[in-house]
Amino acid sequence: MSLLVVGSIAFDSIKTPYGSVESALGGSATYFSLAASLLTDVRLMGVVGEDFPDEHLRMFEAHNIDTRGLEVTAGKTFRWTGAYEGDMNEAETLAVELNVFADFDPRIPDEYVDSRFVFLANGSPSVQRTVLEQVASAELVVCDTMNYWIETANAELRSLLSEVDGIVLNDQEARMLTGRDVLVEAGSDIMDMGPEFVVIKKGEHGAMLCARDVCVPVPGYPTRLVKDPTGAGDSFAGGMMGAIARDEDLSLRGLKRALAYGTVTASMTVEGFGTSVLEGARREGLEGRLEEFREMLAL
Secondary structure (H helix, E strand, O other): OEEEEOOOOEEEEEOOOOEEEEEEEEHHHHHHHHHHHOOOOOOEEEOOOOOOOHHHHHHHHHHOOOEEEEEEEEOEEEEEEOOOOOOOOOOEEEEEEHHHHOOOOOOHHHHOOOOOOOOEOOOOOOHHHHHHHHHOOOOEEEEOOHHHHHHHHHHHHHHHOOOOEEEEHHHHHHHHHHHOOOOHHHHEEEEHHHOOEEEEOOOHOOOEEEEEEEEEEEEOOOOOOOOOOOOHHHHHHHHHHHHHHHOOOOOHHHHHHHHHHHOOOOOOOOOOOOOOOHHHHHHHHHHHHHHHHHHHHHH
16 A cells, blocks of 8 residues: 655645635645545655744644655755636746755655555656656556646656656646647557556546546536635545555556546645645545545436
8 A cells, every 4th residue: 555655845825816825835745645645644755945844744744644755955945836816727826946846856765665656746757767766666656747847858758658657647738748639639649658547637627537448537526616726636646546555456447436536635625725625634524525426426
């Protein structure tokens, strides 16, 4: 059940039509870890500065998130400032301060080398490859990416895709990576680059699983109130990978169930600012929402 995530840990300042927060805990690995911890134990790797408060470390530990891979170094923690308007489907980035994350060079601790399930959260393909080379015995390695890396490190990303088992990306990124307008075709083209399966996120409209010879749509959970979409995609990945690590089921049925977990986990995240909902969430609540989701889809 060992699940390792490597990615960013940050302080986010966010403004939406429903309010704002300053210097809230964020980052791709943070959202992923909290989401996945609802289903399994998590090993967290990232880097923070000397300004990272002990209360956040205690919070991670309270959620059975192993922080032995968390590096604390001289300097300031990564910071992101963004704003949402209208349907809030996309954030406007107002400021980025990479700080200590700019020089992040992950070295897997001995305690993590035996991780069976690995998620390479959004980051430079070269950094993701560094991790991949250190977890050669992992049973499943899945990566994330974004439009910036597709534009600026396309060759490195394609090389990485030839060695991972799966990828999670959104619909815009899938179209950008492949030049295809039809997502079914985009998913097929990405699998031709190497991954055994591709998960294409479609925001409030759910996600699509592309595996060999099949593409399966999973609708979005009808959340009534979206206060802050930040971290929804990372929470989706955390719920998905948490279910995979817990159930150890990589069949088509197992992957579909994992996407359903990712969907309902993301739907919880957006109902509050930052990580506030995930920090207070419990497995019973997640399972209850999943059961509601199943009933909605019963035909």
